[in-house]
Amino acid sequence: MTIPRSKLFIAGDRLDRLGDAVAAGPDALSFDLEDAVAETGKASARQAVADTLRATRLAAQVWVRINGVGSGHTVADILSLAGAHVDVVNLPKVEAPADILLVEQLLRHIEQSGGSARPIRIVPTIESARGLRNALSIALAAPRVLALQLGGGDLSQSTGMARQGAGMDMVRATLCLAAAEAGMAALDSTPHGLDDLLAFEADALHARALGFRGKSCMHNAQVAVANKVFGVVPQTAALQVP
Numbered sequence: 001m002t003i004p005r006s007k008l009f010i011a012g013d014r015l016d017r018l019g020d021a022v023a024a025g026p027d028a029l030s031f032d033l034e035d036a037v038a039e040t041g042k043a044s045a046r047q048a049v050a051d052t053l054r055a056t057r058l059a060a061q062v063w064v065r066i067n068g069v070g071s072g073h074t075v076a077d078i079l080s081l082a083g084a085h086v087d088v089v090n091l092p093k094v095e096a097p098a099d100i101l102l103v104e105q106l107l108r109h110i111e112q113s114g115g116s117a118r119p120i121r122i123v124p125t126i127e128s129a130r131g132l133r134n135a136l137s138i139a140l141a142a143p144r145v146l147a148l149q150l151g152g153g154d155l156s157q158s159t160g161m162a163r164q165g166a167g168m169d170m171v172r173a174t175l176c177l178a179a180a181e182a183g184m185a186a187l188d189s190t191p192h193g194l195d196d197l198l199a200f201e202a203d204a205l206h207a208r209a210l211g212f213r214g215k216s217c218m219h220n221a222q223v224a225v226a227n228k229v230f231g232v233v234p235q236t237a238a239l240q241v242p
Contacts, residue, residue: 178212
């Protein structure tokens with residue numbers, strides 16, 4: 001599966017925006033059941049996303065960001081994807097290999113019960129000091145782990161580290177090194193509120209120099225920039241996980 005240059009989030013409770021998101025041309029569309037959806041709307045958003053992905057086959061890679069282990073929603077989120085056209089489950093706030101193994105078991109269950117036509121990959125998001133320390137073991141926890149994803153905003157909040165600067169550069173480089181050691185790519189996050197496309201491009205170029213091979217996008221206009229910046233990175237065999 002090719003590593004996406006751009007991964008555009010769409011809130012699970014705002015599927016009316018799907019047409020515009022598709023038109024933006026992202027390599028991957030990430031249906032968000034986590035941060036973008038209020039607690040009271042989790043169940044209805046989960047059902048809406050599952051129904052849409054069972055009825056629709058999109059040209060872009062289809063990712064679903066489920067709620068993290070310990071949220072009380074993880075099992076229901078994954079079971080709802082039985083029979084849906086999904087390529088990747090994005091698991092947030094991963095801190096240990098056990099988190100991956102739980103999702104692995106649930107995905108195997110829906111696949112073996114005939115609920116999925118092909119294996120669904122896992123991309124863990126690293127959002128804490130503990131998760132960063134365990135990044136390599138997380139990457140190697142299961143063969144279906146496709147890449148490592150940085151959650152810079154939550155990591156900054158949980159550690160008190162500035163969102164940009166030498167400290168976060170160290171975090172970003174450490175994650176890229178862990179991914180490289182595991183033989184996979186690392187994907188960068190995007191600061192919330194970064195509407196300035198020139199600033200976004202500068203951040204993407206910096207991420208590419210640190211070793212990232214793709215970037216999350218919060219706004220449709222960011223997609224073309226990410227595709228341009230990461231499109232010049234050679235997609236070697238090591239970065240195209242079978």
